[in-house]
Amino acid sequence: MKPPICSSASTGGVTIATIKRSRIKELLAKEQRQFVSEHPKSKALYKRAEPVLLRGVPMNWMALWAGDFPIFAKEGKGDRIIDVDGYEYIDFCLGDTGSMFGHSPKAVVDAVTEQVRKGITMMLPTEDSIWVGEELKRRFKLPQWQIVMTATDANRFSIRLAREATRRTKILCINGCYHGSVDETIATLDDRGRVIPRSGNKGAPVPPHMTTKVVEFNDIPAVEKALRPRDVACFMLEPAMTNHGLILPDKGYLDAVRRLTRKYGTFLLIDETHTLSCGTGGYTKAYGLDPDIITMGKPLASGIPVAAYGISLKVLEGVINSLQFDDDEMGIGGTLSGNALAVAAMKATLQKVYTEENFRKMMPLAERFYDGIDDVIRSRKLPWCVTRLGIRIEYMFMPKRPRNGSQVDAAEDPDLDQLMHLMALNRGVLLTPFHMMALISPDTTKKDVDRHTEIFTESVEAIIR
Numbered sequence: 001m002k003p004p005i006c007s008s009a010s011t012g013g014v015t016i017a018t019i020k021r022s023r024i025k026e027l028l029a030k031e032q033r034q035f036v037s038e039h040p041k042s043k044a045l046y047k048r049a050e051p052v053l054l055r056g057v058p059m060n061w062m063a064l065w066a067g068d069f070p071i072f073a074k075e076g077k078g079d080r081i082i083d084v085d086g087y088e089y090i091d092f093c094l095g096d097t098g099s100m101f102g103h104s105p106k107a108v109v110d111a112v113t114e115q116v117r118k119g120i121t122m123m124l125p126t127e128d129s130i131w132v133g134e135e136l137k138r139r140f141k142l143p144q145w146q147i148v149m150t151a152t153d154a155n156r157f158s159i160r161l162a163r164e165a166t167r168r169t170k171i172l173c174i175n176g177c178y179h180g181s182v183d184e185t186i187a188t189l190d191d192r193g194r195v196i197p198r199s200g201n202k203g204a205p206v207p208p209h210m211t212t213k214v215v216e217f218n219d220i221p222a223v224e225k226a227l228r229p230r231d232v233a234c235f236m237l238e239p240a241m242t243n244h245g246l247i248l249p250d251k252g253y254l255d256a257v258r259r260l261t262r263k264y265g266t267f268l269l270i271d272e273t274h275t276l277s278c279g280t281g282g283y284t285k286a287y288g289l290d291p292d293i294i295t296m297g298k299p300l301a302s303g304i305p306v307a308a309y310g311i312s313l314k315v316l317e318g319v320i321n322s323l324q325f326d327d328d329e330m331g332i333g334g335t336l337s338g339n340a341l342a343v344a345a346m347k348a349t350l351q352k353v354y355t356e357e358n359f360r361k362m363m364p365l366a367e368r369f370y371d372g373i374d375d376v377i378r379s380r381k382l383p384w385c386v387t388r389l390g391i392r393i394e395y396m397f398m399p400k401r402p403r404n405g406s407q408v409d410a411a412e413d414p415d416l417d418q419l420m421h422l423m424a425l426n427r428g429v430l431l432t433p434f435h436m437m438a439l440i441s442p443d444t445t446k447k448d449v450d451r452h453t454e455i456f457t458e459s460v461e462a463i464i465r
């Protein structure tokens with residue numbers, strides 16, 4: 001029987017199908033031709049954007065979709081996106097979690113519309129913010145909260161508080177982690193185990209080994225070695241890795257992390273931004289974690305920029321002892337953070353869409369999505385594996401489930417990744433760029449899930465032919 005929230009499977013250990021490189025290249029060229037011929041309006045917009053927008057997009061990530069150029073969206077509603085060329089897509093990317101509860105849910109649109117008329121940013125708190133603080137405390141158990149704009153901000157500000165409270169400078173993170181554009185975390189391990197900038201780390205303020213220690217996920221002895229000198233302010237951790245493949249923690253890993261962080265006086269910071277997929281209290285509630293700091297963002301206000309972080313009394317005490325709260329230069333803040341519109345959108349999301357009722361609908365569909373992929377992998381003996389974390393599902397091009405980021409690096413296959421994304425897109429399904437990841441929304445239907453399974457099967461058949 002499957003556990004309720006996580007499932008993972010692989011064809012490790014059995015005879016596997018072979019996939020020819022030449023076939024991948026041939027199909028990729030064909031799919032690219034189809035993509036270009038079917039999206040003349042997106043292409044024209046991209047050409048127009050290139051001279052004025054860096055990489056032809058308002059945010060550099062958007063250039064990384066499969067295809068010669070990004071499709072330009074016209075509108076999104078529920079689990080559907082329509083592009084400027086008139087194609088409708090079943091959206092399983094859902095804004096890489098930002099729109100995990102569907103595009104423009106009615107309850108949030110209504111609350112936002114009302115608040116827009118009553119003031120957007122007043123640099124004063126509104127009553128909604130208290131409801132939001134109380135609700136976050138109820139769900140995640142930490143007593144003190146702040147509302148910010150992005151999960152990156154939540155992480156950056158939390159690191160500052162952890163440093164201030166512990167009077168330590170270093171942070172510990174995981175090889176292959178992603179916590180937003182947080183300088184300290186854009187680091188990796190080289191083949192001799194040294195901390196170096198991750199590829200793509202542009203303009204780092206200082207070499208990352210000065211601020212950061214890095215360990216592989218699921219490696220407890222490495223955590224102890226890193227914490228032993230007692231110079232680490234916080235261990236920043238996704239409880240399951242979601243940005244470098246989907247990697248579940250080994251049994252006992254998170255308990256051991258908690259024990260060691262306490263032993264060495266390091267705060268445990270759990271980044272729930274993506275693991276909110278586990279349920280209404282994220283991984284923390286689903287698996288009874290007890291962190292010192294929790295950060296989160298993306299879907300909290302249904303895609304309107306809002307994030308939050310909560311801290312324990314222990315962190316608070318450390319901060320109060322060393323910070324003057326009447327100082328305005330704390331290195332923490334943002335003029336628009338916690339604005340009236342943001343907290344109204346957050347209240348509506350928490351009250352009406354990020355609910356137990358919606359999770360009861362979404363979870364069985366996530367299992368169905370997982371089962372569809374799992375059946376194909378097993379029946380065709382593909383050297384691939386699939387993992388589920390609540391309403392998040394990801395398949396990877398490796399026969400055995402990974403236990404850490406280096407194992408994912410070793411199995412990377414950019415051509416196959418592009419091909420699977422493009423085959424899905426050309427047949428009306430959007431998967432999250434950069435990895436083979438899907439999210440289920442409250443608007444997703446069985447039919448949508450089965451359509452993905454059909455396309456996945458068709459794509460696999462074409463590749464292994």
Ligand SMILES: Cc1ncc(COP(=O)(O)O)c(C=O)c1O
Pocket residue numbers: 150151152153155178179180181238243271272273274297298
């Ligand atoms: C786990 C995690 N934390 C933080 C972030 C940063 O979120 P944002 O880009 O909204 O600041 C991300 C983004 O993907 C993330 O995956």
